[in-house]
Amino acid sequence: MNVVTVSDITKVYNTGMQKGGITAVDCVSLHIESGEIFGLLGPNGAGKTTLFKMLLGITGVTSGEAMLLGYPPSNPKSRERIGYLPENHRFPEHLTGLGLLQLTGNMYKLDKEIIEKRSAELLELVDMTKWASTKMKKYSKGMLQRVGLAQAMINDPEVLFLDEPTDGVDPIGRAEIKNVMQKIRDDGKTIILNSHLLSEVEMVADRVAILQNGKLAKIGTVDEMTNKKLQYEIQAEFRETLFDIPEEIGKLQSLSRGRMVVELVDESKINWVIDSLRRKKIDIRVVKPIKITLEQSFIETVSSGKEGVS
Amino acid sequence: MNGLFKDTLAELFDKKTVYLFFVITFLSILMTLFSGSFEMTINGVDQGLGIDELGIDVDTPLLKGIASLMSLLTFLAVMLSAGIIPNMFIKGRADYFLAKPLSRSSLLLKKFLSVWVVYGLLITLCGFSCYLVGALVHSVFNNLIFLLIGAVFVKLFIWLSISFFVGIFTGKTVSTIMFLFLTWMIQSGLSMLYSTQMVAGFGYEAFGKFLDYCYYLLPKMSEMSTLVDKVAFLSGSFNSYILYSTVGFAFAMLYFTLALFKRKNY
Numbered sequence: 001m002n003v004v005t006v007s008d009i010t011k012v013y014n015t016g017m018q019k020g021g022i023t024a025v026d027c028v029s030l031h032i033e034s035g036e037i038f039g040l041l042g043p044n045g046a047g048k049t050t051l052f053k054m055l056l057g058i059t060g061v062t063s064g065e066a067m068l069l070g071y072p073p074s075n076p077k078s079r080e081r082i083g084y085l086p087e088n089h090r091f092p093e094h095l096t097g098l099g100l101l102q103l104t105g106n107m108y109k110l111d112k113e114i115i116e117k118r119s120a121e122l123l124e125l126v127d128m129t130k131w132a133s134t135k136m137k138k139y140s141k142g143m144l145q146r147v148g149l150a151q152a153m154i155n156d157p158e159v160l161f162l163d164e165p166t167d168g169v170d171p172i173g174r175a176e177i178k179n180v181m182q183k184i185r186d187d188g189k190t191i192i193l194n195s196h197l198l199s200e201v202e203m204v205a206d207r208v209a210i211l212q213n214g215k216l217a218k219i220g221t222v223d224e225m226t227n228k229k230l231q232y233e234i235q236a237e238f239r240e241t242l243f244d245i246p247e248e249i250g251k252l253q254s255l256s257r258g259r260m261v262v263e264l265v266d267e268s269k270i271n272w273v274i275d276s277l278r279r280k281k282i283d284i285r286v287v288k289p290i291k292i293t294l295e296q297s298f299i300e301t302v303s304s305g306k307e308g309v310s
Numbered sequence: 311m312n313g314l315f316k317d318t319l320a321e322l323f324d325k326k327t328v329y330l331f332f333v334i335t336f337l338s339i340l341m342t343l344f345s346g347s348f349e350m351t352i353n354g355v356d357q358g359l360g361i362d363e364l365g366i367d368v369d370t371p372l373l374k375g376i377a378s379l380m381s382l383l384t385f386l387a388v389m390l391s392a393g394i395i396p397n398m399f400i401k402g403r404a405d406y407f408l409a410k411p412l413s414r415s416s417l418l419l420k421k422f423l424s425v426w427v428v429y430g431l432l433i434t435l436c437g438f439s440c441y442l443v444g445a446l447v448h449s450v451f452n453n454l455i456f457l458l459i460g461a462v463f464v465k466l467f468i469w470l471s472i473s474f475f476v477g478i479f480t481g482k483t484v485s486t487i488m489f490l491f492l493t494w495m496i497q498s499g500l501s502m503l504y505s506t507q508m509v510a511g512f513g514y515e516a517f518g519k520f521l522d523y524c525y526y527l528l529p530k531m532s533e534m535s536t537l538v539d540k541v542a543f544l545s546g547s548f549n550s551y552i553l554y555s556t557v558g559f560a561f562a563m564l565y566f567t568l569a570l571f572k573r574k575n576y
Contacts, residue, residue: 013575056409059575076411084409090402092317094324099316106313107410135324161409 002067003159003190004032004055009064011050011214024050026214027064032207034158037181037191039201039222041298042211048194049087051211052163056084069159080108083157085148087164087194093137097128097147100136101154108155115154122150125180141168149177159190166197178204202226202294210301218301225297227289232270234260235286236277245273261290318394318424322432327390331383335436338379342372342444369452372444374539376455380437380462381535387429388469392486394425395477404576415568418474422564426470430463437462461538464557468529471560475567478574493528500525501532529556 007029012021025047032038040048053059055066057073071078091100098119105115123129126146136144145168152160162181166174174197181191181204195201201208202222209219218225230250235258245252249272250264262273270287277284292300322328398407398421407417438459445451469490476489504525533552 053405053576056405058405058408060573076413076416079409079411082409084405086402086405086409088402089406090400091406092321092398092403094321095317099320103313103317104410106316107407107412109411 001034002031003034003069005067006030007065009054009066010062011054011059012062023214025054028216030209030216030219032190032192034190035185035188036206037185037193037204039205039208040192040194040211041198041201041208043302046211047214048211049163052161052194056161081158082161083152083155084161085152085163085165089148091136091144091148094135096133096135097123098132100147100151104151105154110155118154122153126150142170142173145169146173149180157189159192160184161192163194164196166195166200174200198295198298208294210298212302222294226291226294230264230267231290232262232264233288233290234262234284236282236284238282314420315424315428318428322428325390330386331432331436334382335440338440339443342440343447369450372441372448372450373452373454373458376437376441377458377539379440380433380458383433383436384462384465387433387466388473388490389487391425391429391470392473392490393483395474396481396483396486399481399576408576414572418568418571422470422474426467430466433462434459458538465531465534468531468556468560471563475563478567478571494531497528497530498532500528501530526555529559
């Protein structure tokens with residue numbers, strides 16, 4: 001089941017300075033399924049936050065269609081079962097951490113008892129219980145981020161929008177937030193994550209989309225993004241320095257004494273390579289697909305300025 | 311509503327300036343108490359008579375004093391609350407409020423009602439406590455105090471409607487305060503022109519008409535105060551046009567604020 005469906009969505013900001021306005025998001029189409037962690041990546045100004053804001057009804061849609069949990073973003077019902085941690089948030093500083101959770105719970109029309117129970121649980125979860133009665137103006141960036149994450153979960157949301165959730169958080173806090181995200185996913189909830197820390201996205205996300213200049217440059221599973229195009233590394237004791245691979249199978253990328261890299265036309269052709277090596281009585285130690293990090297994949301996509309879904 | 315009400319209350323007490331309300335009220339109470347110990351001295355000889363024994367009617371001056379006190383507190387409340395909307399919808403905070411399952415109209419109206427009720431009750435608390443002290447000291451009580459409290463709520467409603475509109479339109483506290491002053495100045499000027507019959511005497515018929523329209527369109531806050539005095543102290547006829555047109559202006563302002571807020575991107 002899709003929790004988010006976006007079809008040809010476009011956002012143009014009328015600045016009054018530039019004729020025709022500035023296109024922040026340009027004909028983006030994607031869907032996000034229930035229970036997955038979906039990472040939204042892109043360089044600064046790529047349109048990630050604008051896409052978040054359009055889905056949440058914070059900013060209007062210029063053209064195209066968006067649906068969140070079966071409702072258009074203009075309908076407040078679409079936001080009943082969502083939680084949101086904004087980027088560079090500035091929660092009301094006159095409130096305490098507990099006060100923020102209570103205000104948020106009230107705006108979701110939760111019962112007083114539920115708010116109290118959930119607030120205590122969430123403050124414990126984000127390790128902020130002892131600071132619950134302190135005004136937020138005294139909080140550090142990391143503490144604000146933790147309490148922000150707690151307020152986003154007060155209504156036990158079905159879909160959680162997290163915009164840079166680990167921004168300003170120390171490494172221990174980041175690990176804790178990662179654990180919280182995994183726990184939420186294990187509970188069958190959906191997380192839509194916007195983060196610059198690609199190594200973290202790689203660890204937690206199921207699928208990612210890369211936005212560039214407001215357009216969708218690439219979308220796929222983390223495996224699809226990080227698998228180097230059908231390249232395999234074979235570790236063995238190669239006695240022959242020459243090894244010919246027919247064109248219909250693939251091509252040899254590199255060959256050294258203990259390591260060979262081949263690029264195949266499709267995955268099944270690895271069997272041909274293995275069979276050929278075995279016929280030559282070569283002892284194979286390891287066969288593994290060559291992977292790149294999500295960060296490398298991201299840089300490659302952005303550098304090539306690739307447009308359109310691949 | 312409950313959440314936004316508590317939020318407004320917390321925001322109010324977070325501002326140190328709120329204690330100015332209590333200081334002014336405290337000083338007013340002291341003045342009221344002091345007025346009770348006023349004694350008549352004739353030819354340098356203390357007559358041993360207090361203001362009440364002299365048979366002076368303290369009821370009306372006391373009410374007038376309270377009316378002035380509440381006008382001052384209303385002015386302070388309007389200035390204090392001018393930053394509420396710009397602060398609520400600054401970058402980073404607007405996202406927090408707008409991503410909640412409330413329609414924009416509902417969110418803004420709830421906030422408006424919260425601010426109106428919280429600040430209105432604060433003025434009432436200060437003004438009424440001062441009146442109660444005066445009433446106890448002089449053993450008088452006039453129900454007209456409730457009319458004055460009602461007038462405070464009406465005036466606050468009108469000022470807040472302007473403040474919310476400019477707050478949404480510009481998103482800046484300074485602009486809101488400046489616009490409030492500007493409205494007050496223009497309205498006072500037009501009032502003065504109107505009352506001295508100068509509108510028709512400009513020689514330029516079109517300009518005179520323009521000023522005339524402006525006078526009728528803008529809220530008539532100073533006349534509202536005079537109107538309340540007239541009603542409270544039975545010192546003149548009641549001109550319902552002033553009240554209805556001014557309250558109508560506030561409702562129109564609130565309508566435009568909602569329309570603007572619904573279309574605004576954050």
